[in-house]
Amino acid sequence: MSDPLVSVEDLRVAFGSLTVLDGIDATVEPGSFVGLVGPNGAGKTTLLRTLNGTVSPDSGTVSVAGERIADLSSRAASRLVATVPQDTSVAFEFDVRQIVEMGRNPHRSRFGGWSRADAEAVERALDRADVREFVERSITTLSGGERQRVLLARALAQETPLLLLDEPTASLDINHQVRTLELLRSLVADGKTAITAIHDLNLAAHYCDELLLLSDGKVAAQGPPEAVLTERALEDAFDANAVVSRHPVTGSVYVTALPDGKPVDGTDRSEPAGGDSERPGRVHVIGGGGTAARLLYVLDAAGYEVTIGALNEGDTDTETARSIGLDPVTVEPFAGVDPETRAAVERRIDAADCVVVADVEIGTGNLPNLRAATAADRVVLVEDRPFDERNYVGEEAARVYESLRERARTVASKDVSTAVVDLIDRDMPVHSDGTGGETAEPAPRDRRPSERSR
Numbered sequence: 137m138s139d140p141l142v143s144v145e146d147l148r149v150a151f152g153s154l155t156v157l158d159g160i161d162a163t164v165e166p167g168s169f170v171g172l173v174g175p176n177g178a179g180k181t182t183l184l185r186t187l188n189g190t191v192s193p194d195s196g197t198v199s200v201a202g203e204r205i206a207d208l209s210s211r212a213a214s215r216l217v218a219t220v221p222q223d224t225s226v227a228f229e230f231d232v233r234q235i236v237e238m239g240r241n242p243h244r245s246r247f248g249g250w251s252r253a254d255a256e257a258v259e260r261a262l263d264r265a266d267v268r269e270f271v272e273r274s275i276t277t278l279s280g281g282e283r284q285r286v287l288l289a290r291a292l293a294q295e296t297p298l299l300l301l302d303e304p305t306a307s308l309d310i311n312h313q314v315r316t317l318e319l320l321r322s323l324v325a326d327g328k329t330a331i332t333a334i335h336d337l338n339l340a341a342h343y344c345d346e347l348l349l350l351s352d353g354k355v356a357a358q359g360p361p362e363a364v365l366t367e368r369a370l371e372d373a374f375d376a377n378a379v380v381s382r383h384p385v386t387g388s389v390y391v392t393a394l395p396d397g398k399p400v401d402g403t404d405r406s407e408p409a410g411g412d413s414e415r416p417g418r419v420h421v422i423g424g425g426g427t428a429a430r431l432l433y434v435l436d437a438a439g440y441e442v443t444i445g446a447l448n449e450g451d452t453d454t455e456t457a458r459s460i461g462l463d464p465v466t467v468e469p470f471a472g473v474d475p476e477t478r479a480a481v482e483r484r485i486d487a488a489d490c491v492v493v494a495d496v497e498i499g500t501g502n503l504p505n506l507r508a509a510t511a512a513d514r515v516v517l518v519e520d521r522p523f524d525e526r527n528y529v530g531e532e533a534a535r536v537y538e539s540l541r542e543r544a545r546t547v548a549s550k551d552v553s554t555a556v557v558d559l560i561d562r563d564m565p566v567h568s569d570g571t572g573g574e575t576a577e578p579a580p581r582d583r584r585p586s587e588r589s590r
């Protein structure tokens with residue numbers, strides 16, 4: 137392994153009687169992207185400011201590229217470390233090009249002129265940070281997010297091995313958040329090392345190689361996102377009741393903070409039967425082909441005990457279910473549902489407080505699942521596509537689905553958790569007239585899909 141680019145040993149920083157960093161030990165490898173996470177006041181900004189030399193340690197050492205930062209002049213430190221601060225307010229009327237050119241100051245001799253390398257570094261930085269369109273404007277006329285990108289360009293022009301960023305996405309819109317983090321990733325791929333304080337744990341988990349969790353001035357954990365962002369660590373550091381799962385689309389670790397009162401109890405969620413009285417209920421999901429991914433995630437995050445199946449082995453929903461710790465009932469692809477599997481599905485449906493049918497293809501593959509669902513008292517059908525555009529494959533499946541539809545609640549996927557809460561809380565089956573309002577009577581059998589209002 138190469139020598140670490142950053143090495144922090146037994147670092148202690150206090151402001152008067154307030155000890156802000158207390159015995160920090162950490163190393164950062166060259167070419168890595170590290171997210172500094174932790175609650176407000178944990179000491180993230182202070183650690184960044186110690187790394188760039190603007191705050192002096194009370195004890196301990198901070199080295200970058202083998203040099204003790206405290207021993208370097210500020211020009212020498214600025215050739216190693218560039219910083220994008222959290223506060224982007226600039227007091228003077230500089231134009232954007234002048235600000236970015238300031239990034240070259242540590243490289244220019246006091247009496248030397250402007251070299252070709254300086255000019256090229258500025259041009260590259262303007263392009264990479266995507267600020268060329270503002271180049272003639274005064275920094276004071278830019279929005280907070282635009283100013284942040286200009287200060288990133290200044291830091292890039294500085295051409296340092298280490299880049300520090302303090303909440304670089306805080307005032308950016310969603311598009312520029314992603315673009316900034318993608319840019320940082322590409323800089324890291326080119327060999328730069330970046331450390332960023334960041335509050336958005338999900339962006340941090342997705343983009344950073346490693347996270348360093350600070351809590352009460354100490355390192356609570358450092359390592360890959362999945363090792364650092366555990367429910368227990370989030371509870372200890374943030375006092376947050378959070379659920380950690382995998383994002384169904386990106387596969388990254390995904391944190392959902394829950395309101396107080398929902399259990400985060402670490403119980404095994406794979407077992408469909410048996411007591412877990414603290415969970416709000418059991419939900420069985422019928423899906424396939426990725427139609428259930430979001431449902432699984434939402435229902436699991438809401439605390440339900442979720443079962444799913446039968447699904448094909450290798451189906452995206454099978455993968456998603458496993459990634460969040462569920463144990464789907466599965467069959468080999470094209471093997472069909474054998475009696476044993478059917479019985480397993482029926483047991484889960486029997487044990488469920490509610491069955492949710494995702495916006496699935498209505499065909500022979502799902503027929504045994506749909507049939508089993510007809511035994512349930514409370515059924516929610518997810519219909520995001522217009523009913524008459526559904527892909528029916530096989531008369532029998534269509535007939536079973538129609539009969540389910542006559543007694544189920546039909547909702548768009550974004551309304552599923554509300555519907556499930558409603559059904560379970562009401563503790564009675566609810567009939568739908570297909571318009572979202574409930575009726576006591578089943579809808580007439582003879583209405584065609586195209587005639588149903590949605």
Ligand SMILES: Nc1ncnc2c1ncn2[C@@H]1O[C@H](COP(=O)(O)OP(=O)(O)OP(=O)(O)O)[C@@H](O)[C@H]1O
Pocket residue numbers: 151154156174175176177178179180181182183333
């Ligand atoms: N110059 C200073 N003088 C006195 N106290 C300070 C100073 N700078 C920071 N602090 C205190 O040190 C603690 C840590 O602050 P710091 O800004 O490092 O936290 P942070 O983790 O970056 O917080 P946030 O997430 O809110 O930005 C806070 O209690 C803060 O009030």
